[in-house]
Amino acid sequence: MADFDPKVLAFLCNWCAYAGADLAGVSRLQYPSNLRTVRVMCSGRVDPAFVIRALREGWDGVLVGG
Amino acid sequence: MTRRLLDLAGIGRERLHLAWVSSAEAQRFAGVASEVIAAVKEKGPLDVKTFETALAACEMTVNTETVRWLVGKEVKITTKGDVYGRKWTAERYEEVLNAALEREYHKNLIYLAIKEGGCFSVREVSEKTGLGMKRVSYLLADLEKTKRVEFRAMQDRKPVFAAL
Numbered sequence: 001m002a003d004f005d006p007k008v009l010a011f012l013c014n015w016c017a018y019a020g021a022d023l024a025g026v027s028r029l030q031y032p033s034n035l036r037t038v039r040v041m042c043s044g045r046v047d048p049a050f051v052i053r054a055l056r057e058g059w060d061g062v063l064v065g066g
Numbered sequence: 067m068t069r070r071l072l073d074l075a076g077i078g079r080e081r082l083h084l085a086w087v088s089s090a091e092a093q094r095f096a097g098v099a100s101e102v103i104a105a106v107k108e109k110g111p112l113d114v115k116t117f118e119t120a121l122a123a124c125e126m127t128v129n130t131e132t133v134r135w136l137v138g139k140e141v142k143i144t145t146k147g148d149v150y151g152r153k154w155t156a157e158r159y160e161e162v163l164n165a166a167l168e169r170e171y172h173k174n175l176i177y178l179a180i181k182e183g184g185c186f187s188v189r190e191v192s193e194k195t196g197l198g199m200k201r202v203s204y205l206l207a208d209l210e211k212t213k214r215v216e217f218r219a220m221q222d223r224k225p226v227f228a229a230l
Contacts, residue, residue, distance in 0.1 A: 006106040010099075019089030024096050031096035032103040048068040048128040051082055055072075056121045058114050061081045061106030065098070 006060040010035045011050065013043040017065030035063065042066075067137055067163065071127060074171055075120040080105045081112065119182070123174035130170045136163050172197055173205050177214055181229035188225070 012018035018039050024031055040046060043066030051062045069079035083105065085098045114121070127133060139148075140159060147153040154162075172195070179194045180186050188206065192199045206227060209215035218228045 004107060004111060006103060006111070008102060008106055010102075016089055017085070017087040017095060020087040020091050020095040021099075023089065023092035024099075027092050029092055029096040031099040034103050035099055048071075049125060051068050052121060052125045052128060055077065055081065055112060056114065056118075056125065058112070060109070060112045061083070061102065063083045063085065063098075063102045065085050065087050065095075 006034050007058070008035050008061040008063055009054045009059045010037045010063040010065060011040050011043065011046045012037050013066045014039055014041050017043070020065075067133075067167065068128065070164065071124055071167055071171065074168060075117070075124050077112070077117055077120065077124075078109055080109045119175070119178055123171055123178055126174040126177075127167065127170045130174075132166050133163075133170055136166055169205070169208075172201065173209055176202060176205055177209060177229055180215060180227055186227055187221070188227075191227075 010017075010021075012021060018037065021037065043064055046064050051064070054062050069082050072082060073079045083098075083102045085102075087095045087098060140163075142148075143154050144156055144159050145153070175195045175197070176191055179191050183190075183194065186194070188199055188203045191197075191206070192202045195202070197205075206215060210217065210227075214230055215227050216230050218226045220226070
């Protein structure tokens with residue numbers, strides 16, 4: 001499994017985690033590039049159904065960040 | 067709740083992560099991202115084909131009325147009490163939610179087994195879903211009541227069901 005590159009979908013809150021991710025980029029911190037982000041206005045917007053749907057569509061993992 | 071459901075479906079809770087990162091914590095975000103990737107990497111790729119039915123049942127389950135109401139009312143029934151004025155402890159709530167999740171998930175599994183394979187007897191459904199026959203016939207009665215499954219005919223003295 002050494003060369004397995006997981007696809008992880010990240011739901012990030014516009015005000016918290018998304019800004020945090022942005023700052024991480026701005027301050028040139030290294031973090032894995034396997035995350036694909038979806039910006040939501042609040043992590044409360046994320047429905048369990050979104051998570052299941054993401055997995056059904058072939059994502060290996062999901063991160064909800066608030 | 068969703069993580070518990072993923073466990074129940076055999077997909078594994080390691081595939082869903084929840085983290086609180088404030089906008090000023092870039093370092094923390096980078097840490098969380100690495101942790102999540104590492105955890106998912108350990109689980110390996112998700113084989114969508116194997117879990118297709120399980121995931122379909124999960125999706126139906128999180129959209130079930132019972133589950134959605136329970137989750138939505140969590141704070142109210144554990145702090146103010148339910149409509150009968152009974153206040154539930156957090157443990158009691160968890161217990162009820164877990165039971166509801168399991169029941170709805172199993173019901174959806176049975177429903178999908180019947181729907182995808184046409185008509186089935188209790189034994190066939192039990193073999194296909196891996197649930198006990200007693201559990202299947204108990205939940206089938208539930209599905210029949212809510213008009214999701216219908217009793218079709220007797221075949222060799224076995225009742226045969228069809229999904230609506």
